[in-house]
Amino acid sequence: MSDSTSPPRSVAVLVPAGMLGAGFDPVTVERGLRLGADVIAIDAGSTDSGPHYLGAAEPKTADGAVRRDLRILLHAAHEGGIPLIVGSCGTSGTDSGVQRVSGIVREICAQDGLRLAVSEIYSEQSPADLIARLDAGRIQPLAPLGPLDAATIGRCSHIVGMMGHEPIAHAIAAGAQVVLAGRATDTALAAAVPLMRGMPAGPTWHAAKVVECGGQCTTNPRAGGVLARIDEDGFTIEPLDPEAECTPTSVAAHMLYETANPFTMREPAGTLQVGDARYTAVDHRTVRVQGSRFEPADQHTIKLEGSAVTGYETMSFVGIRDPRILASIDEWAALLRKLLAERVESTLGLAESAWQADLRLYGHNAILDELERETTAPREVGVMLLVSASTQELATAISKVANPLLLHLPLPDMAYLPSLAFAFSPAHIDRGASYEFVLNHVVEVDDPLELFHIDIDLPEAS
Structure with a gap:
């Protein structure tokens, strides 16, 4: 009989699509549940479409499309008894974006009789607080920008901090089953639960990077999402659509996506190293990855994004x-x-x-x-x-x-x-x-939670 307190042998992460509101086949989510998904993670935002969505605090996706996707995922989370994590709500992760998505979630839960504990994590930053941190020498530039001044902070209409997995894990540990996060790294959404359950950081962060855009790591990116199963020695990944395939090339290629270096990727807590990773075809549609490492940083940093x-x-x-x-x-x-x-x-x-x-x-x-x-x-x-x-x-x-x-x-x-x-x-x-x-800087923090406000609404006992 196994020790119930020991870490599980693996944690399975279901990513139904690259972005909330993009649409996906409900059948693929059902298949992910049958395969044993332990968490559903999906991104809701990006800076890909430029600074307007942060500056104006407007979503890129239509509420109707977001509502359609959320209804499917909320029912799946309820049925499977697993967490649902949504990151960068409202496209840019502003506080109003989190509230907008939260309003849709609560509307669906009320209409469909779903009793789910919902947490909102707010990532907007106070200009006055950032100026104080700047004066204390705790804000550093990222290339190609140079040193920051208080006037630039003051020009911004909205500023968000890009959280890692820690605020999300905190909310789940406190009892949340639905986590609606402000601006977050795409990878943090998929990494939070595996890291909470004792999976090694190297395979976890690498798997999270590969699955961040759903089916983009498959031979048919339009076919839907993927399921990554992370264990103590690596991870496997397969498409949720039976007709799609993951190949060593399609999986390895995703490290070329939105990275300055295809062998490394920086997170708030450290750096993923995949130079020694090995990609092996398990069968014609499933890939096994081993050899990924994660090097913790001496200083935890939170990336700032500001639009003026x-x-x-x-x-x-x-x-x-x-x-x-x-x-x-x-x-x-x-x-x-x-x-x-x-x-x-x-x-x-x-x-x-x-x-x-x-x-x-x-x-x-x-x-x-x-x-x-x-x-x-x-x-x-x-x-x-x-x-x-x-x-x-x-x-x-x-x-x-x-x-x-x-x-x-x-x-x-x-x-x-x-x-x-x-x-x-x-x-x-x-x-x-x-x-x-106008902001492409990082702020040094002593606590990964200190820049983020976390609300949790636990349903009353019936």
Whole structure:
């Protein structure tokens, strides 16, 4: 008879998709439960789509899509009696994002009669507290940014700290079955329960990295999620869709994803080392990984992400089909930039230093710009003019100055006025505030929990 206090031989982590709201087949989650999942983990956010979602504290995903996925996962957690962990709620992990997802969870639980203990972990940071930590020399820059100053902290509309697994484990240990975390490392969500149950850090963090995007580590990323089973000597991973496969190449390749070095990955508590990892096919769809190591850091750090308003934008979009312009499209674009600057100065009294205009030629070189090697004249081009200025009114005024140029600007040798095609009416769209990431720094902490506020709502006994 085994000692009930000893660590389990393995812990199985079910990751149904790369992001909450992306959708997945409920059958794959059911299969994960049958395979013995001990925890369900799913990410709900990212910085991939830029600084707007943090700066404006807005979600990227639709509430309806999030509600659909959550209903499936909440029922699975209830049926299996296992924790459900959601990280970076509301896309950027702001406090309002956590509250938004929490509201949906509580609505579903009330509607469907689910009694689940819910925990919210808040990751937004106080500018005053960070300035005090800065003054104490406890905030350091990450490349390519340099030293931080208090003014930059003050510019941010929202700042979040990226938690590791410790706040999540704390909430589960306190009785939470559903953990809704603010900004967190993608890997922390899958690593929390295995680490709590005594699994070694090397295989745990490596498995968590591989499964962070669900089926992306399989031969069919659209097929759904994966199940990783972590034990004392390594981990195995398999797709939840019977038609998909994990191969040594597809699993190993995920260490190339969003990492500066494919052999190492930094977490708040230390560094994962996979240079000696071995990837072995167990069968045609399951892979075994061994040899991963985790080196604890001397100093625990929490990464800070902050977004600040840089200006206000107005966009215009026009299509060009005129063959003479298309044959000399770069010359036409240079002429547009020159005339727009002259007209803005003469009509609005603004020098070029007071505003910006990003001109992109879709169908020509909008993606690669000067790196574009294809020199064949395009058949049609979509011209996007994105004006940025200190106020929305000013950005709109500049775009209106550009309107006649976008509609009828000829090349110098053209004896007629071309008619170009605006994509919509009115011809401009006010985009509102634009943001940029201004914090890419880490703050040194003595306690992994100290920057995070944890609420737990335990259901009353019936």
